[in-house]
Amino acid sequence: MRIIRQREIVDDGxxxxxxxxxxxxxxxxxxxxxxxxxxxxxxxxxxxxxxGVRLPNDRPLAEIAADLPRLALVAIExxxxxxxxxxSLARLLRQRHGFRGEIRAVGNVLRDQMAYxxxxxxxxxxxxxxxxxxxxxxxxxxxxxxxxxxxxxxSVSRLRGSAG
Amino acid sequence: xxxxxxxxxxxxxERAEQFRGQVERRIAGEITEEEFKPLRLQNGLxxxxxxxxxxxAIPYGLFSSGQMRQLAHIARTWDRGYGHFTTRQNIQFNxxxxxxxxxxxxALAEVEMHAIQTSGNCIRNITTDHLGGVxxxxxxxxxxxxELTRQWSTFHPEFAHLPRKxxxxxxxxxxxxxxxxxxxxxxxxxxxxxxxxxxxEIWVGGGMGRTPIIGACIREFLPRRHLLSYxxxxxxxxxxxxxxxxxxxxxxxxxxxxxxxxxxxxxxxxEWAASREDAMEFRDDEIARMQSFFAPPAYPAAGSSDELLLxxxxxxxxxxxxxxxxxxxxxxxPGYSAxxxxxxxxxxxxxxxxxxxxxxxxxxxxxxxxxxxxxxxNQDLVLPDVRTSDLPELWRELQTLDVATANAGRLTxxxxxxxxxxxxxxxxxxxPLAQEIRQRFDDLDYLDDLGPLSLKISGCIxxxxxxxxxxxxxxxxxxxxxxxxxxxLGGSADDDASLGRVLGPAFSRDVIVGAxxxxxQTYLGLRESDDETFIEAYRRVGEAPFRDALYGQxxxxxxxxx
Ligand code: SF4
Numbered sequence: 001m002r003i004i005r006q007r008e009i010v011d012d013g014x015x016x017x018x019x020x021x022x023x024x025x026x027x028x029x030x031x032x033x034x035x036x037x038x039x040x041x042x043x044x045x046x047x048x049x050x051x052g053v054r055l056p057n058d059r060p061l062a063e064i065a066a067d068l069p070r071l072a073l074v075a076i077e078x079x080x081x082x083x084x085x086x087x088s089l090a091r092l093l094r095q096r097h098g099f100r101g102e103i104r105a106v107g108n109v110l111r112d113q114m115a116y117x118x119x120x121x122x123x124x125x126x127x128x129x130x131x132x133x134x135x136x137x138x139x140x141x142x143x144x145x146x147x148x149x150x151x152x153x154x155s156v157s158r159l160r161g162s163a164g
Numbered sequence: 165x166x167x168x169x170x171x172x173x174x175x176x177x178e179r180a181e182q183f184r185g186q187v188e189r190r191i192a193g194e195i196t197e198e199e200f201k202p203l204r205l206q207n208g209l210x211x212x213x214x215x216x217x218x219x220x221a222i223p224y225g226l227f228s229s230g231q232m233r234q235l236a237h238i239a240r241t242w243d244r245g246y247g248h249f250t251t252r253q254n255i256q257f258n259x260x261x262x263x264x265x266x267x268x269x270x271a272l273a274e275v276e277m278h279a280i281q282t283s284g285n286c287i288r289n290i291t292t293d294h295l296g297g298v299x300x301x302x303x304x305x306x307x308x309x310x311e312l313t314r315q316w317s318t319f320h321p322e323f324a325h326l327p328r329k330x331x332x333x334x335x336x337x338x339x340x341x342x343x344x345x346x347x348x349x350x351x352x353x354x355x356x357x358x359x360x361x362x363x364x365e366i367w368v369g370g371g372m373g374r375t376p377i378i379g380a381c382i383r384e385f386l387p388r389r390h391l392l393s394y395x396x397x398x399x400x401x402x403x404x405x406x407x408x409x410x411x412x413x414x415x416x417x418x419x420x421x422x423x424x425x426x427x428x429x430x431x432x433x434x435e436w437a438a439s440r441e442d443a444m445e446f447r448d449d450e451i452a453r454m455q456s457f458f459a460p461p462a463y464p465a466a467g468s469s470d471e472l473l474l475x476x477x478x479x480x481x482x483x484x485x486x487x488x489x490x491x492x493x494x495x496x497x498p499g500y501s502a503x504x505x506x507x508x509x510x511x512x513x514x515x516x517x518x519x520x521x522x523x524x525x526x527x528x529x530x531x532x533x534x535x536x537x538x539x540x541x542n543q544d545l546v547l548p549d550v551r552t553s554d555l556p557e558l559w560r561e562l563q564t565l566d567v568a569t570a571n572a573g574r575l576t577x578x579x580x581x582x583x584x585x586x587x588x589x590x591x592x593x594x595x596p597l598a599q600e601i602r603q604r605f606d607d608l609d610y611l612d613d614l615g616p617l618s619l620k621i622s623g624c625i626x627x628x629x630x631x632x633x634x635x636x637x638x639x640x641x642x643x644x645x646x647x648x649x650x651x652x653l654g655g656s657a658d659d660d661a662s663l664g665r666v667l668g669p670a671f672s673r674d675v676i677v678g679a680x681x682x683x684x685q686t687y688l689g690l691r692e693s694d695d696e697t698f699i700e701a702y703r704r705v706g707e708a709p710f711r712d713a714l715y716g717q718x719x720x721x722x723x724x725x726x
Pocket of ligand 1: 581582583584587588589590591622623624625626627628629
C-alpha cells in the first residue's frame with residue numbers, strides 16, 4: 001500500500017492486523033488498541049518485526065503511555081475528517097510523552113488537513129482510498145507562514161520562524 | 165491599528181491561492197461537496213437560500229477607510245451593491261458566486277483583510293468593545309491582546325476541527341461590559357491584581373443558541389504573560405472532551421455545564437500545569453511591540469473640557485442635540501468624541517450599507533479622524549476620533565447618508581438576524597418585523613422617554629439575533645406552517661448578564677408589534693422615575709405586571725394569542 005511518510009510517497013511495509021486475524025510470525029504489524037491490551041505479552045514476545053498500535057481517537061493516551069517505549073508506531077484514527085481530536089492526541093504524544101516513533105493518520109484522511117496534522121506531530125498518512133497522493137503532497141507548502149508553535153511552542157510575537 | 169508585515173501579507177495571499185485551488189478541485193469533481201463544505205466554511209462561505217454568503221473578518225471590529233473603500237468595491241463588483249454588518253463585528257455579502265470568491269479574497273488580501281475562520285468549527289473572529297482605545301472608562305486598551313489572540317488562533321493546527329464553533333471576546337472596563345464576554349465560549353477581562361499587576365479574568369462556557377448559558381469565571385487572575393498557554397489548555401480540554409455526537413450539544417458551554425465549573429477548572433488547570441511552556445510566554449518587549457501598533461494617534465490640541473459637547477447636547481437645534489446626547493460618546497482625549505453611525509435608518513434592513521454609503525463614510529473617517537472605523541456588536545459603526553468642534557459639520561454629512569438617526573442604544577437600535585428572507589434555517593421572517601417596529605416607533609421623543617432599551621430578534625432558535633439577551637427578545641417560531649413570535653423579557657448582555665424569559669404563548673404576526681407596545685406602556689406606567697431603565701424596572705417588579713398586560717383577557721379578545 002502506498003502512503004505518504006515524511007512528505008514522500010512510499011510503499012508501506014506495515015501490515016494492519018485486525019482483532020480476529022491471525023498474527024503473522026514476522027514483519028511490522030499495527031494492531032488495534034483492544035488487541036494490544038488483551039495480547040500484550042504475545043505481541044511483545046515476537047522476535048522479528050516492529051509493533052504499532054491503532055488508537056481510536058476517543059481513548060485517553062494514558063492507556064498506552066507506559067508502553068510507548070515498546071512501540072515504533074502509533075496510528076490515530078480519524079472517523080471523520082472533521083473530527084479534530086487526533087490533532088490534540090498527536091501533539092500530546094510528541095510533546096508530553098516525547099514519542100519519537102511514527103505517528104500515522106488513518107481513516108478519513110484528506111489532503112486539506114495534512115498541513116495541520118504535520119504541525120501537530122503526524123509524519124505519516126494513509127489517505128482515504130481513491131484520493132491522489134501526488135495532489136496531497138502539494139498541500140504541505142500551501143501556506144508557509146505559521147503564527148504559532150505547535151509541537152515546538154513559541155510565543156506569537158516570536159513566531160514568523162517558518163516563513164521562507 | 166495593526167499593520168501587516170510581510171509574513172501577514174504572504175499568509176493572506178497564500179490563503180486566497182489555496183482556496184482558489186480548493187474551488188477548482190471542487191468544480192472539477194475531485195472533492196465531494198461534503199468534503200468541500202468544511203473547507204469553504206473555514207473561509208466564511210455559507211450556502212444560503214438563494215446564493216453563497218461570504219463573511220469577511222473585521223478583527224475586533226476595527227478597520228480603515230482604505231479597507232472600507234475596498235469593501236465598497238467588492239459590493240459593486242461582485243455583489244449587489246451592498247454589504248451587511250453583523251453582530252460579530254464582521255461584514256457579509258449575500259450574493260457571492262463560488263467561482264468568483266477567490267477573486268474577492270485576492271481583493272481583500274490587497275488591503276490586509278481575509279475571510280479566514282469566519283465560520284466553521286474553529287476559533288472565530290475575536291471581538292471586543294467597539295470603544296477600545298478611546299473609552300474613558302477602560303483600564304487599558306484591549307486591542308493589542310485581541311490582535312495577539314487573532315494571530316495565535318489563525319490556522320492554529322490543533323484547533324482547526326473543534327467539536328463546534330468557538331468565540332472569544334475581550335473587554336477592559338471594570339464593572340461594565342460592552343462586549344458581552346459572559347456570552348462567549350471564552351470571555352477575557354483585563355484586570356489588575358491586588359498588587360497592581362496586569363492580568364486577565366477568564367470566563368468560560370457562555371453562549372446563546374438553543375441552550376443559552378451565562379458563562380462561569382474559571383480564573384480570577386491570570387498573569388498576562390500566560391494568556392495563550394491558558395487559552396490552549398482550555399481549548400485542548402474542550403477539543404478532546406467536547407461532544408461530537410450531537411451538534412446541538414457540542415459547544416463548550418454544554419461540556420462546562422455537564423462537568424460543572426469546578427471539575428472543568430480542575431481539568432484545565434491540570435492540563436495547563438502539564439503543558440505550559442516557557443516558550444509560549446510573552447516577554448514584556450513583545451507586549452510593548454504589539455501595544456505600539458495601537459498607540460493613540462497624535463491628536464492635535466482641541467480644547468480640554470467636555471463643555472462643548474455638553475452644550476451641544478442642549479443645543480437649540482433639537483435634532484442635533486438629540487444626536488449629541490444619544491450617538492456621541494465622551495472620549496479619552498479631551499476635545500474629542502466617538503460618534504455612533506446608526507445603521508438602523510427607517511428604510512434599509514438593520515446593518516446594511518450600500519457601496520456609495522461605504523465610500524462616503526470612508527471619506528468622512530479620513531476627514532473627521534485618522535481613517536479609522538469601528539463595527540459594533542449592535543450592527544452600527546463608530547467614527548472613534550472626531551474633534552468635538554467638528555460635530556455639527558459631521559452630523560450634517562451623516563444626515564445626507566441616512567446614518568444619523570439619533571437612536572443609538574434606543575429601542576429602534578435593535579438587532580435582527582437575516583431570518584427567512586435569506587437563511588435556510590429560519591422559521592419566520594425577522595427583517596420585515598424589525599422594519600415595522602422601526603416604523604411604528606419612529607417618534608424619537610418617545611424613544612428617548614423609553615430610555616436605554618435593547619430589542620433583539622431571531623428568526624429561529626439558533627439565536628443569531630441574540631434574542632435571549634435583549635431586554636425585549638423576539639423569537640420566530642413555526643406553528644403548523646404559520647409564522648409566530650415568542651416574546652421574552654428581562655435579558656441583558658451587560659456585565660450583569662441575564663437571560664430573558666418567555667411569559668406566555670407566542671403571538672401571530674399581526675399582533676406581535678402591538679404586544680411590544682403593550683410591554684412598553686406597562687413599563688412607562690410602573691417605573692419609579694424617568695431614570696429607572698426598562699431592565700431596572702423589570703428586575704424590580706418581576707414579570708407579573710407584564711404578563712398580565714400581555715395576556716389579560718381584554719387586550720386580545722379579538723386576536724387571542726396562539
Ligand atoms: S437565528 Fe435562525 S433564522 Fe436567524 S440567521 Fe440564525 S439560523 Fe438563520
